[in-house]
Amino acid sequence: MSSSERRIETRRGLKSRVLEAGQGAPVVFFHGAGGLLKEEPLLERLGAKYHVFAPEWPGYGADGGEEKLEDMLDFALHGWDVVESLGIEKPSLIGHSMGGMIAAEMACIANKSLAKLTLIAPAGLWLDAHPIPDLFSMLPFELVGALFTDPRNGEKFLTGGIDFTNADALTQFMVGNARRLGTAGKILFPIPNRRLSKRLYRLTAPTLLVWGRNDKLIPPPYAERWAQLVPHARLAWIENGSHMAPHEQPELVASEVERFLGAP
């Protein structure tokens, strides 16, 4: 993203890095369990129309503090703490995967504090007939297969070209991975359901669901279930889209989001 970076500190004292781009109506993007990747083409595109902020969850950056987040309420309140420390009012929220789960929880807790909500393949529900693959026991190549349509994209996005034959680089990667997914596990392990479905009746903000038709991690039946549970949701399919549609088909996803959010 042709963006700047800023560092914030929340009321609770948690620090984090925030990518920032563009100007206009405020939009906060919450990343998924993989973190902010090296390239975030969706944010770049949205930055042309809106004032986009993309904070990093604790555990995903250099600042630490993830031990303070233990359960779903901690994550959701941290999300609002971040909004507060950015100094913005009534932003629209976008959340991808785990970030969508948290954004939906935030919108249920404080349903008058946001403008619109976009959920891109959010986690947070569980259907016995369609078990979500176990992210936490997957080997890297299996993970790439579940996330991306084109596995070559997966390698590029997820590893950032690390030389795994270098022992230090490998240790560093393992530490980062343990922190990121260790943090995500607090709300996703062993089943990514923290009973959000009970609270979705409170989600009164206009909501857009964006889902890849070929999402193999959180498959399409979840999109339909979300559409049933959220009172004001519209569902937009990304044809041939994977779970990582924001990275593999950023143009299509951005068009849907822009149509939903309207003029900046």
Added chain:
Amino acid sequence: MPWPHLPDDFRQTHRSVWVDIDSDLYDPAEGNRVYHEYMDQLEYADSLGFDGIGVNEHHQNAYGLMPSPNIIAAGLARRTSRAAIAVIGNSIALYNPPIRVAEEFAMLDVISGGRLVAGFPVGTPMDTNFCYGQIPALTRDKYYEAHELIMRAWAEREPFAFDGKYNQLRYVNCWPRPIQKPHPPIYIPGGGSIETWDFCVEHDYNYSYLSYSGYKAGKALLDGYWERVAALGKDESPYRAAFAQVVCVADTDADAEKLYAEHILYFYNRCLHVYLGFADPPGYRTVKTIQAGKLNQFRMENQRLFTSLTWKDLVEGGYVIAGSPATVRERMEHMIKDLRLGSLFLLFQIGNMPDDKVRHSTKLFAEKVMPQLRDIWPEWKNDERFWIKPLESRVRPELPRNGR
């Protein structure tokens, strides 16, 4: 306590011996025979003069058939009256609430007349996270809280309220209470997490390094442990450390290979065949442990290694101590001194080893090896902090009594 009937092509046809293993491989009728055979062997070890007999906890696997070691220990407590009953242990973060462990261990200590060794493992990731659903990054925190609850339940004389993060109990009042005071000896089985060292040293608990990589690989780890003991200003009693070792004794070195090689290879090739995705979920090991380069024994490097090892590699690499009584004695003496060990968990039954061979090896060890290993640490022989203190006047249920 492995399942002895995994097929020859198990590695090729099944992805894991643990967590999602095919339930068709288990036969309950054969299980009836197997449980009694293994329990008989432990009772046999008691009759041969071993100081203790040990059991441990694993779930959903063909590697160790004891989801509840306390059930096996209760059976042993009724059929023996001399050896320590070493339950190493109960994965205390998995009990809800963990006061259950305080109660069951107290029952075992009372039934056995004060012979319980109480083990508190964090548990393997396969057991703790994938079978029992604990969140990896919170497992240790929950473990420490469970430990605090159990130790307070044994120590405090009045009912108390426990306001924990994972357990809230208004009335904690452990009944029955253990015979051993202030509490049974505590053993902390570890697989290489360095946090565990300081925890053991600070509480004067025994650190038991349980691995199948043998004493040569264990040396580096135990050296790290002893460094922490010294750094924290504690004495160097060898009884602070225990170690698990596979041992096979025969009349000659050649006989050992002939008798035991196929069973050892069954164990290393099939019983340790864990799907890599189950071995190390992110968050289970701390950043500190990853940075210290202490790799989990079920990780890829070891998986590859274990399957390519031959009998010769296993013996020369110290994974297995095998041979004549003289050979085994010499190697064990070296190991005990080199790693500074006070207690040893010796594995005589391993893989699909049949009963007669297990007994042959166990008996040879008891008669021709064990006596020479008893007095290696004369200067520490009165250190009783890390061992059981049974009641002199305890009931001996295996002996005829009350007219029976």
